Amino acid sequence: MSPADQPQSLYAARVPIFPRRVHGFFRNLKWWIMAITLGIYYVTPWIRWDRGPDMPDQAVLVDLASRRFYFFFIEIWPHEFYFVGGLLVMAGIGLFLFTSALGRVWCGYSCPQTVWTDLFILVERWIEGDRNARVRLHQARWSPRKVRLRLSKWAVWLLIALATGGAWVFYFTDAPTLARDLAGFQAPSVAYVTIVILTATTFVLGGFMREQVCIYMCPWPRIQAAMMDADTLTVAYREWRGEPRGKHRKGAEADALGDCIDCMACVNVCPMGIDIRDGQQMECITCALCIDACDDVMERIGKPRGLIDYLALSDAPREMAGEPPRPVWTHVLRPRTILYTAIWAAFGLALLYALFMRTDLGLTVSPVRNPTFVVQSDGSVRNIYDVRLRNMAGNARLLRIGVTSATPLDIELEGSSGSAAVEVPANATLLQRVYVTATPSSPAASGDSTPLTLWVEDANGGTRALRDTSFNGRNTR
Amino acid sequence: MSDDRNVSGNKVDQVTGTETTGHSWDGIEELNTPLPRWWLWTFYATIIWALIYTIAYPAWPLVTGATAGVMGWSTRANVAADIVAHEARNEDLVTALLDADMVTLQQNADLNRYAVARGAAVFRAHCSQCHGSGAAGAKGYPNLLDDDWLWGGSMEEIIYTVRHGIRNETDADARYSQMPAFGEILEKDQIGDVVEYVMALSGEDHDAQRAAAGAEIFADNCASCHGESGQGDREQGAPNLADAIWLYGGDRATLTETVTNARFGVMPAWGQRLSEEDVRAVAAYVHALGGGE
Numbered sequence: 001m002s003p004a005d006q007p008q009s010l011y012a013a014r015v016p017i018f019p020r021r022v023h024g025f026f027r028n029l030k031w032w033i034m035a036i037t038l039g040i041y042y043v044t045p046w047i048r049w050d051r052g053p054d055m056p057d058q059a060v061l062v063d064l065a066s067r068r069f070y071f072f073f074i075e076i077w078p079h080e081f082y083f084v085g086g087l088l089v090m091a092g093i094g095l096f097l098f099t100s101a102l103g104r105v106w107c108g109y110s111c112p113q114t115v116w117t118d119l120f121i122l123v124e125r126w127i128e129g130d131r132n133a134r135v136r137l138h139q140a141r142w143s144p145r146k147v148r149l150r151l152s153k154w155a156v157w158l159l160i161a162l163a164t165g166g167a168w169v170f171y172f173t174d175a176p177t178l179a180r181d182l183a184g185f186q187a188p189s190v191a192y193v194t195i196v197i198l199t200a201t202t203f204v205l206g207g208f209m210r211e212q213v214c215i216y217m218c219p220w221p222r223i224q225a226a227m228m229d230a231d232t233l234t235v236a237y238r239e240w241r242g243e244p245r246g247k248h249r250k251g252a253e254a255d256a257l258g259d260c261i262d263c264m265a266c267v268n269v270c271p272m273g274i275d276i277r278d279g280q281q282m283e284c285i286t287c288a289l290c291i292d293a294c295d296d297v298m299e300r301i302g303k304p305r306g307l308i309d310y311l312a313l314s315d316a317p318r319e320m321a322g323e324p325p326r327p328v329w330t331h332v333l334r335p336r337t338i339l340y341t342a343i344w345a346a347f348g349l350a351l352l353y354a355l356f357m358r359t360d361l362g363l364t365v366s367p368v369r370n371p372t373f374v375v376q377s378d379g380s381v382r383n384i385y386d387v388r389l390r391n392m393a394g395n396a397r398l399l400r401i402g403v404t405s406a407t408p409l410d411i412e413l414e415g416s417s418g419s420a421a422v423e424v425p426a427n428a429t430l431l432q433r434v435y436v437t438a439t440p441s442s443p444a445a446s447g448d449s450t451p452l453t454l455w456v457e458d459a460n461g462g463t464r465a466l467r468d469t470s471f472n473g474r475n476t477r
Numbered sequence: 478m479s480d481d482r483n484v485s486g487n488k489v490d491q492v493t494g495t496e497t498t499g500h501s502w503d504g505i506e507e508l509n510t511p512l513p514r515w516w517l518w519t520f521y522a523t524i525i526w527a528l529i530y531t532i533a534y535p536a537w538p539l540v541t542g543a544t545a546g547v548m549g550w551s552t553r554a555n556v557a558a559d560i561v562a563h564e565a566r567n568e569d570l571v572t573a574l575l576d577a578d579m580v581t582l583q584q585n586a587d588l589n590r591y592a593v594a595r596g597a598a599v600f601r602a603h604c605s606q607c608h609g610s611g612a613a614g615a616k617g618y619p620n621l622l623d624d625d626w627l628w629g630g631s632m633e634e635i636i637y638t639v640r641h642g643i644r645n646e647t648d649a650d651a652r653y654s655q656m657p658a659f660g661e662i663l664e665k666d667q668i669g670d671v672v673e674y675v676m677a678l679s680g681e682d683h684d685a686q687r688a689a690a691g692a693e694i695f696a697d698n699c700a701s702c703h704g705e706s707g708q709g710d711r712e713q714g715a716p717n718l719a720d721a722i723w724l725y726g727g728d729r730a731t732l733t734e735t736v737t738n739a740r741f742g743v744m745p746a747w748g749q750r751l752s753e754e755d756v757r758a759v760a761a762y763v764h765a766l767g768g769g770e
């Protein structure tokens with residue numbers, strides 16, 4: 001009875017996958033990427049960066065409490081969150097770019113899910129042995145040996161998961177201090193809760209759900225379909241060369257067969273549990289492990305490598321006709337990828353421009369509109385503005401506030417009699433109420449709305465920032 | 478059309494060899510692509526979680542209320558606890574506010590900030606109904622943002638006004654002043670003349686001849702309170718008639734109405750309703766609004 005004759009359930013149990021060990025170029029590449037990305041993840045919070053007194057000396061720090069983001073020499077304030085937004089847009093477009101050129105390379109090489117799953121499988125292989133041993137262990141009844149192997153595997157997984165969750169919290173506060181506090185059970189409870197949640201998700205997603213995350217939980221496999229086309233270089237099987245597949249025995253019948261010896265090596269190494277010879281599949285993360293596995297086989301049977309390879313589907317007809325594939329750059333350099341690169345670079349340049357053009361002084365002005373204006377007893381008209389001053393420098397500064405307009409207007413600061421300057425502490429903001437008054441008979445007092453500019457400048461000279469706003473006269477509707 | 482069926486009688490798609498669900502739209506049939514079983518279990522787990530949750534926390538609506546839940550959790554109690562915790566945290570500031578010399582309050586930046594913020598909350602809860610949420614007042618309710626004060630705009634005067642109120646009958650120390658209803662004292666013509674004179678005082682368009690006649694009537698009837706030149710008298714709460722600010726309006730009709738019938742605005746004695754620290758805080762807030770003296 002073929003499977004099609006069986007009644008099917010609406011729900012299917014997970015079929016466990018036991019990827020076999022593989023050697024080769026792409027496997028080595030993946031080891032390197034794993035080492036580098038994990039290294040960056042674990043080490044970054046411990047890099048120190050001297051910013052002067054009273055400032056955090058952590059190179060990369062997300063300071064949620066005081067709403068600052070430190071990245072080496074860059075310090076992002078909350079009103080500059082567009083930098084983060086811009087970087088996210090660049091990350092998105094970068095993903096489009098790589099996917100349209102090289103398929104799901106992000107998934108195959110640098111997605112955290114892939115990196116940690118790879119690490120977990122490494123541990124699994126180290127403790128329980130390679131594929132065949134693991135299959136046997138999986139099928140075996142529970143025995144002291146199985147319990148011992150399982151428990152030690154889970155213990156190591158748990159340690160890795162704990163280190164993963166543990167490293168995350170160091171990005172949000174001074175790492176050495178937090179490490180001491182964590183060890184002494186003195187750290188804030190949110191740190192422990194975060195560690196527990198991240199430990200649990202790492203343990204479950206990396207240890208037990210693996211490919212299920214990629215297939216069912218991640219939206220990217222669905223989106224990638226729109227990002228790829230026939231020119232995309234993706235992992236594929238040269239079916240015209242491999243088929244008809246079959247075990248090579250001696251004799252004439254072997255000559256009628258293609259290069260694929262149906263050894264299943266490509267299937268056995270696949271972390272997604274698929275057979276790439278069935279054609280492109282949503283599940284394939286283009287990790288290229290099957291390429292390494294098959295190349296190994298081809299070498300042993302004395303056939304050219306590349307039965308499974310990174311190739312573009314648009315080249316298939318040419319290759320079938322015996323012509324060489326088009327050069328790689330023609331696949332990578334296409335209007336589409338060039339457009340993605342251009343958009344990506346435009347965002348990058350705009351962010352760089354914004355980064356180098358920003359000043360260490362800023363203000364936002366919110367005119368008080370309840371009421372729109374106040375008439376004083378002598379008939380003069382007063383407008384009130386709430387001005388938020390930002391001193392982004394590392395030292396306290398005396399900031400002078402002033403008003404520029406076509407008609408003369410008086411300015412007065414709440415709380416500081418006479419002086420139009422206010423001291424703002426280092427690296428801080430200050431809310432200052434500002435009164436602007438027009439004399440009784442002036443056009444600003446009797447008119448409707450008069451444009452004016454509020455400015456703030458360092459009293460010791462230097463930067464100045466300004467904001468345009470308006471003054472409401474007595475005729476304001 | 479494929480019409481293969483498997484042992485259980487379900488349709489099987491010929492091309493893929495997969496069973497279909499039997500659903501078909503415009504001739505396109507849905508393949509039965511099984512969902513992972515853990516997904517199903519996750520779904521069941523959420524249902525169980527929902528049940529536990531609605532038992533643990535207030536949830537099911539009943540006729541007069543809702544089930545209370547077995548955790549004894551209540552937003553109202555939480556807020557009450559929050560308030561108590563907050564007050565405990567601010568205890569030092571409250572003590573400092575009660576001891577503070579309100580006149581020099583501004584020199585203590587932290588305390589001043591606390592007092593003004595607390596005062597703003599008190600103002601929004603108790604004062605904004607009459608004086609407006611922005612404190613700009615309305616007809617008959619003074620604007621607290623300008624520099625015109627009936628009873629004085631210094632910190633001490635403001636505290637007194639807030640504590641005892643104006644023309645109320647609950648506080649013996651309330652500010653009290655009463656303007657006679659001149660409709661019973663003066664002739665209509667005389668009132669008209671006085672109104673012209675008052676308009677002249679504040680520099681509005683007026684009938685000079687009638688104003689001249691009104692000046693005499695003003696000197697006899699009004700000057701004792703409002704002053705010779707209509708500059709007002711804070712001791713008696715008599716408004717300044719020579720400035721640009723009017724509590725009820727400075728046009729001819731409104732002034733005639735005011736002189737004829739007089740006005741009698743009342744403010745409650747907040748000292749009887751608010752705590753001492755709230756009285757001080759709201760005074761600090763009003764003083765900081767821009768008109769404080």
Ligand code: SF4
Binds near residue numbers: 289290
């Ligand atoms: S088919 Fe090959 S490239 Fe695709 S996931 Fe499996 S091993 Fe990786």
Ligand code: SF4
Binds near residue numbers: 261277293294
């Ligand atoms: S590894 Fe290569 S030879 Fe072996 S089954 Fe896969 S495609 Fe065929």
